[in-house]
Amino acid sequence: MNWTQELIDSAIWLSQVYVVTLICFGLTVWFLARRTVWGRQFWQLSGGYFSPRRSWKPILTIAFILFLTLAGVRLQVLFSNWYNTMYSALQDLNEAAFWLAMWLFAALATVHVLRSLLDYYVQQAFSIHWRTWLNNQLLGRWLDRQSYYRTQHLEKGVDNPDQRIQYDVTVFVQSSLTLSMGVVDALVSTVAFTLILWGLSGPLGLFGVEIPRAMVFLVFVYVLVATLLAIRIGRPLIMLNFLNERFNADYRYALVRLREYSESIAFYAGEKVESTLLRGRFAQVISNAWAIVYRSLKFLGFNFSVTQAAVVFPFIIQAKRFFSEQITLGDLMQTAQAFGRLQDNLSFFRNAYDEFASYRATLDRLTGFNRAIDEAQQLPRPNLNDHADHLSIRNLTVHTPNNRLLIDKLDLSLTPGDALLIRGPSGAGKTTLLRAIAGLWPFCEGDIERPQDHLLFLAQKPYLPLGSLRQALYYPQIVSTREGLLIDREEQKEAAVASSGSAPQNLDEQVETPSTVTPLATHQDPQAREILEQIQLGHLTDRLDEVNDWSRILSLGEQQRLAFGRLMVAHPKVAFLDEATSAMDEGLEDAMYRLIRRHLPDTVLISVGHRSTLVRHHAKQLNLKGNGQWSMSNDLPA
Numbered sequence: 001m002n003w004t005q006e007l008i009d010s011a012i013w014l015s016q017v018y019v020v021t022l023i024c025f026g027l028t029v030w031f032l033a034r035r036t037v038w039g040r041q042f043w044q045l046s047g048g049y050f051s052p053r054r055s056w057k058p059i060l061t062i063a064f065i066l067f068l069t070l071a072g073v074r075l076q077v078l079f080s081n082w083y084n085t086m087y088s089a090l091q092d093l094n095e096a097a098f099w100l101a102m103w104l105f106a107a108l109a110t111v112h113v114l115r116s117l118l119d120y121y122v123q124q125a126f127s128i129h130w131r132t133w134l135n136n137q138l139l140g141r142w143l144d145r146q147s148y149y150r151t152q153h154l155e156k157g158v159d160n161p162d163q164r165i166q167y168d169v170t171v172f173v174q175s176s177l178t179l180s181m182g183v184v185d186a187l188v189s190t191v192a193f194t195l196i197l198w199g200l201s202g203p204l205g206l207f208g209v210e211i212p213r214a215m216v217f218l219v220f221v222y223v224l225v226a227t228l229l230a231i232r233i234g235r236p237l238i239m240l241n242f243l244n245e246r247f248n249a250d251y252r253y254a255l256v257r258l259r260e261y262s263e264s265i266a267f268y269a270g271e272k273v274e275s276t277l278l279r280g281r282f283a284q285v286i287s288n289a290w291a292i293v294y295r296s297l298k299f300l301g302f303n304f305s306v307t308q309a310a311v312v313f314p315f316i317i318q319a320k321r322f323f324s325e326q327i328t329l330g331d332l333m334q335t336a337q338a339f340g341r342l343q344d345n346l347s348f349f350r351n352a353y354d355e356f357a358s359y360r361a362t363l364d365r366l367t368g369f370n371r372a373i374d375e376a377q378q379l380p381r382p383n384l385n386d387h388a389d390h391l392s393i394r395n396l397t398v399h400t401p402n403n404r405l406l407i408d409k410l411d412l413s414l415t416p417g418d419a420l421l422i423r424g425p426s427g428a429g430k431t432t433l434l435r436a437i438a439g440l441w442p443f444c445e446g447d448i449e450r451p452q453d454h455l456l457f458l459a460q461k462p463y464l465p466l467g468s469l470r471q472a473l474y475y476p477q478i479v480s481t482r483e484g485l486l487i488d489r490e491e492q493k494e495a496a497v498a499s500s501g502s503a504p505q506n507l508d509e510q511v512e513t514p515s516t517v518t519p520l521a522t523h524q525d526p527q528a529r530e531i532l533e534q535i536q537l538g539h540l541t542d543r544l545d546e547v548n549d550w551s552r553i554l555s556l557g558e559q560q561r562l563a564f565g566r567l568m569v570a571h572p573k574v575a576f577l578d579e580a581t582s583a584m585d586e587g588l589e590d591a592m593y594r595l596i597r598r599h600l601p602d603t604v605l606i607s608v609g610h611r612s613t614l615v616r617h618h619a620k621q622l623n624l625k626g627n628g629q630w631s632m633s634n635d636l637p638a
C-alpha cells in the first residue's frame, strides 16, 4: 500500500465527500423539517437559532463539525488499511515493513487524538451556545406577559415547567447534535466500508446459487432484518421514557413542597399524609422503572445477540478463501474489521432507537410547553389602559373559571390620595378583583384604566426572593449587591479544582450553601436602614446584606412589615394591600397605615380585609356580596 498516495487520496476523498454530504445534509434537514412531525417540532424550537438572518455562526459551526465527523470516518478507513499493512507484514515476516507500520500508527494516532479533542471542544461550545439561546427564548416567553402564572388557567396546563426549561433543553440540544452527527457518521462510514468490503469479499454458494460479493449483501440483509425487529421491540420505550421524566419530576416537586412547607406540615404533624403522597409518587417512578427494565431487557438482549453473532461471521465466510491462499492474513483481518465497522454503522439506527425515543419525548415536552405559553397568551384579558395616572373601572364583570358570577358591572373611580377598603364574605371575589385589575385574571370583561409601572400589590404572605434582606426590601427593584449565588459559583469552581487532584470527597462540605456564605460588606445606605427603623425592624439593620432564606427567618408579621417597607421604597401611585396586616396586632396595623399615609399622601390605597379597625384608614368602602352584587359607601370617618 502506497501511503504517500493514500494521503493525497484522503485529501481528495474528504473534499469530494464533504461537498456531497453538506448538500445532502441540508436537503435532509429541510425535508424532515417539512415532512415529519418531529422535524417540524425541531424546527419550531430551533429554526430561529439557525436562521442566517440572526447569525451565520451556527450554520458555519455545524458545517465545521460535519467536516470533523467526515475526517473521523476517513481516519477509520486509514486505520483499516493500516491493519491490512501490519498483518501482511507479520505474515510475510517483513520486519522493516512492520516497523514502518508502527511509525505510521504513531502518525495516525496523533491525528486521531487531535481530531477527537477538537471535535469534542467544537461540539461542546456549539451545544453551550445553542442551549443558552434556547434557554433565553423559553425563559423569555415563560416570563413574558405572565405566562408562568396564566398557564394555570388553561384547561390542560403544563406540568413541571422547571424540568422543561432546565433539563429538557439540555437533553434536546445534546441529543440533536449526537443523533444528527451519528447519522452522518454512520451513513458515510457505511459507504466507505462497503467499498472496502466489496474489494475483499468473494462469491458464496448458497442453496446451489453462487452469490458474488456475498459478504456485502449478507451484512446488509442481516442488519436490516435486525433493525426492523429492534424497532418493533423498542417502540414502547418512547412512552416509557416520557413517563419516566414526568414521574421523576412529579416526585421531585412533591419533595420540594415538603421543604417549602416544612413548618406547616410539622405543625399539622402531617408526615403520614405526606409520606403516603411521596411514597405513591415514588411507586409510580419505580413501577415505570421496572417496565423500562423489562422492555430494555428484551431490547438489549436482542441487540447484544445480534452484535455477538456478527463477531465470527466474517471469519467463517472468509476462512475458505484464506486457507486456499486467495487472500492474505491482512485481508482476513481487514475483512473482519471492516465487517465489524459496517455492522456497527448500520446498527447505529437500531442502537440509537432508544435515544431517539427519549429525544422524541423531549421534543413533545418542549413543544407542549411552547404551545401552553401560546394558549396562555391568548386567554382573554380585560381592556387595560395602563397609561392613566389614576384608577378607574367601568363595567367590570368578573367570573370564576367555571363561570360563576362574582362581580357584575362594577364602576369605580379613585383619585390620588383616595383609600378604598374592599370587604365581603370569604370567597366573594375580593382577591380576584385585585387579580383582574392587575391584568392576571382572564375571566372578566370591562374597562380598566390604571398607571402602568407604579402599582404595588402586597399579599397576605409577602414573597421574599432568594438573596439578601436588602433585596427582599427593594423587591421588585434590582439591587446591585453581589449575589450569594455568584460567590457560590466561585466556591464551586475552587472546590472542583481542589478535588481534581484526588478522588472527590465530601463535596457537600466543600461547596457551602448560601446561608453560610461569608457575610457581604455592609452597604452604608441610610435609606434602607431608616426604613427598617420606621417599620419597626430596627434590629435587622446590621443584617441587610446577609444572604439567607428570609421567608423562614422572619415571622409573618415581620414579613408583612417588610412589605410596608417596600411601599415606602417604591412610592407607587396605586397600592393594593390584600389582608397585608393580618398577622399584625391592631396597634402595629394602625402604625403602619399612618406611616404610609404620612409618607405617601398621594398614593391610592386599596385594601382588602375583614377587620373593622381598617375602616378608619379608608374613606371609601366597596362591599362585595359574592353573587355579582356590590355596593359602594363614601365618606366614612377617616
Ligand SMILES: Nc1ncnc2c1ncn2[C@@H]1O[C@H](COP(=O)(O)OP(=O)(O)OP(=O)(O)O)[C@@H](O)[C@H]1O
Binding pocket: 400, 401, 402, 406, 424, 425, 426, 427, 428, 429, 430, 431, 432, 433
Ligand atoms: N384559580 C381558580 N380556579 C377556580 N376557582 C377559583 C380560582 N381562584 C379563585 N377561585 C374562586 O373564586 C372565588 C373568589 O375567590 P377569592 O380568592 O377572590 O375570594 P376572596 O373574597 O378573596 O376570599 P377570602 O376572603 O377568603 O380571601 C372563590 O370561590 C374561589 O374558589
